[in-house]
Amino acid sequence: MTDTLTRPLTRNVHPDRRPTDLAAYEANGGYRSLRSNIGQRTPGECLQILKDSNLRGRGGAGFPTGLKWSFVPMDDGDAGPKYLICNADEMEPGTFKDRLLLECDPHQLIEGMILSAWTLQANIAYIFIRAEYHLATRLLREAIAACKERGYLGANILGSDFSLDMYVHVSAGRYICGEETALISSLEGKRANPRAKPPFPQVSGLWGRPTIVNNVETLCNVHHILEHGADWFQSLGQGEDAGTKLYGVSGRVKNPGCWELPIGTPIREILEEHAGGMEEGYALRGFLPGGGSTDFLTPEHLDLAMDYDTIGKAGSRMGTGTMIVLDDRTCPIGFILNLTQFFAQESCGFCTPCRDGLPWSAQVLQAIENGEGRAGDLDTLAYQIDYIGAIGNTHCALAPGAMEPVQSALKYFREDFEAHIERGACPYHGRGAL
Amino acid sequence: MDELIPVLSDSEIAAIDAEIAHVPYSAAVAIDALKIVQEHRGWVSDESLKAVARHLEMPAAELEGVATFYNLIFRRPVGERVILLCNSITCWIKGCETLQAAISDELKIGLGETTADNGYTLLPVTCLGACDRAPVMMVGEELHQDLTEAGVRSLLGGEQGDD
Numbered sequence: 001m002t003d004t005l006t007r008p009l010t011r012n013v014h015p016d017r018r019p020t021d022l023a024a025y026e027a028n029g030g031y032r033s034l035r036s037n038i039g040q041r042t043p044g045e046c047l048q049i050l051k052d053s054n055l056r057g058r059g060g061a062g063f064p065t066g067l068k069w070s071f072v073p074m075d076d077g078d079a080g081p082k083y084l085i086c087n088a089d090e091m092e093p094g095t096f097k098d099r100l101l102l103e104c105d106p107h108q109l110i111e112g113m114i115l116s117a118w119t120l121q122a123n124i125a126y127i128f129i130r131a132e133y134h135l136a137t138r139l140l141r142e143a144i145a146a147c148k149e150r151g152y153l154g155a156n157i158l159g160s161d162f163s164l165d166m167y168v169h170v171s172a173g174r175y176i177c178g179e180e181t182a183l184i185s186s187l188e189g190k191r192a193n194p195r196a197k198p199p200f201p202q203v204s205g206l207w208g209r210p211t212i213v214n215n216v217e218t219l220c221n222v223h224h225i226l227e228h229g230a231d232w233f234q235s236l237g238q239g240e241d242a243g244t245k246l247y248g249v250s251g252r253v254k255n256p257g258c259w260e261l262p263i264g265t266p267i268r269e270i271l272e273e274h275a276g277g278m279e280e281g282y283a284l285r286g287f288l289p290g291g292g293s294t295d296f297l298t299p300e301h302l303d304l305a306m307d308y309d310t311i312g313k314a315g316s317r318m319g320t321g322t323m324i325v326l327d328d329r330t331c332p333i334g335f336i337l338n339l340t341q342f343f344a345q346e347s348c349g350f351c352t353p354c355r356d357g358l359p360w361s362a363q364v365l366q367a368i369e370n371g372e373g374r375a376g377d378l379d380t381l382a383y384q385i386d387y388i389g390a391i392g393n394t395h396c397a398l399a400p401g402a403m404e405p406v407q408s409a410l411k412y413f414r415e416d417f418e419a420h421i422e423r424g425a426c427p428y429h430g431r432g433a434l
Numbered sequence: 435m436d437e438l439i440p441v442l443s444d445s446e447i448a449a450i451d452a453e454i455a456h457v458p459y460s461a462a463v464a465i466d467a468l469k470i471v472q473e474h475r476g477w478v479s480d481e482s483l484k485a486v487a488r489h490l491e492m493p494a495a496e497l498e499g500v501a502t503f504y505n506l507i508f509r510r511p512v513g514e515r516v517i518l519l520c521n522s523i524t525c526w527i528k529g530c531e532t533l534q535a536a537i538s539d540e541l542k543i544g545l546g547e548t549t550a551d552n553g554y555t556l557l558p559v560t561c562l563g564a565c566d567r568a569p570v571m572m573v574g575e576e577l578h579q580d581l582t583e584a585g586v587r588s589l590l591g592g593e594q595g596d597d
Contacts, residue, residue: 090563091561093524132559132562132577169466171506173504188462189461207458248566251524256565256568292561
């Protein structure tokens with residue numbers, strides 16, 4: 001158990017990860033924010049607090065949440081439905097933060113969603129969850145039923161004129177569903193092809209109606225901000241950004257895990273203090289700061305703050321905030337080959353540079369890894385990075401994201417590529433070992 | 435072979451109609467309906483798919499496009515328990531290829547195959563969101579973490595009452 005005011009998101013997370021039920025949630029201040037906001041503050045007042053808080057999307061893009069919501073048409077006399085969707089389709093390689101929030105404290109997400117829906121005046125909410133999260137799905141369904149019984153969900157919440165129905169939609173697989181317009185396509189029962197923007201979902205989303213899609217961690221922050229205020233939220237961060245962040249580390253470190261820390265915590269502190277540093281016999285070569293579609297950083301970046309702008313200026317992205325560590329005994333080419341194969345497989349197939357370009361990249365990398373690389377291969381990779389990686393050449397951000405670890409591997413580990421080609425073999429004997 | 439029956443059962447229809455109740459048109463529940471049928475029949479045969487398409491009043495070809503897009507809609511029969519072996523980056527670093535070889539050796543099946551006794555089907559899956567406990571896999575609905583080769587062999591061999 002951690003301090004409520006400095007670690008709001010994990011205050012109900014027990015070391016043994018047992019779920020927090022409604023009684024325990026309420027005993028620790030749960031649904032207090034609901035009572036002090038629904039029918040007490042106007043949606044406009046709530047939105048202003050969120051804007052002032054500087055909350056940014058925790059799904060990877062870091063877009064300011066209040067600004068995103070401000071594009072939803074309000075008070076325009078349109079009586080049709082608006083939708084709030086929680087993106088619980090956690091599938092970015094190396095990312096394991098939303099699972100923690102869903103499995104340990106489902107009511108936190110639901111309270112955040114009710115107040116988000118109140119702010120947006122949305123009367124229908126969906127939680128779009130990946131099929132493999134069976135435990136989280138069961139806990140969310142139980143929590144929603146308990147909330148209905150208690151008057152927190154359904155018609156006239158807490159005696160107000162605000163009503164909200166909440167549904168859990170269990171997905172059927174595919175990484176692309178995490179892209180918000182693809183998620184909307186999937187929720188409509190279609191193939192999960194991303195959609196052209198504009199129109200943006202805020203204006204024309206699910207069933208052509210105004211829709212907001214936000215990540216689990218983003219929505220979990222909302223009721224804390226409305227309860228404790230924008231200034232409190234700002235004070236939680238260590239640098240420019242506001243709030244806390246769930247940071248994670250996986251790979252060959254002593255203590256892989258996920259921790260709620262002030263946003264802007266230095267990378268070194270996360271890697272060395274929380275993750276315990278590298279396993280015996282392994283040295284740090286580099287790391288992807290926030291999931292499989294972010295550029296490598298290297299030991300020279302360890303003293304940077306983990307926040308959106310600092311990591312952006314260093315040439316990568318904070319992404320989901322869950323780092324994947326590359327050690328000195330794992331082949332960097334094998335590493336990015338695994339990722340490129342993942343992205344090639346998960347392409348929705350809609351546009352050519354992604355559908356055909358990513359398998360081509362994977363082929364080139366596979367040849368190099370197999371010791372069959374040729375002198376021109378690095379130029380081919382550079383061409384692919386330019387072409388597939390350029391925003392605007394593809395329909396969505398999947399392929400440009402896929403190119404991020406490839407382009408930065410070429411930049412930082414070029415000698416490894418060259419060694420593979422010159423020796424005609426992988427100097428690391430390929431792969432990860434148990 | 436009840437999964438080949440080209441009509442939906444009452445309980446399948448009831449479950450699908452409960453989903454239709456809160457969407458604007460019936461085809462919107464295509465994915466839910468396929469999953470409901472798969473839950474009842476283990477997989478989605480051509481006959482099942484056509485029955486669902488009729489019930490949702492949509493073209494079977496369009497529903498097939500949806501069914502084949504999603505990796506967890508099974509258009510071929512699977513065993514009683516599906517093994518979803520994570521092959522994404524952290525599990526790869528931690529040796530999922532060794533685990534795959536051990537599973538294949540233990541069960542005598544490759545990826546996409548089902549054991550002769552219909553007990554298991556082995557499928558690769560994308561990152562399962564448990565990278566701090568890698569390597570991981572799911573057997574049915576259960577997540578198994580911090581896997582070792584010996585652990586996987588005893589889990590699968592032991593449960594099967596090996597030969």
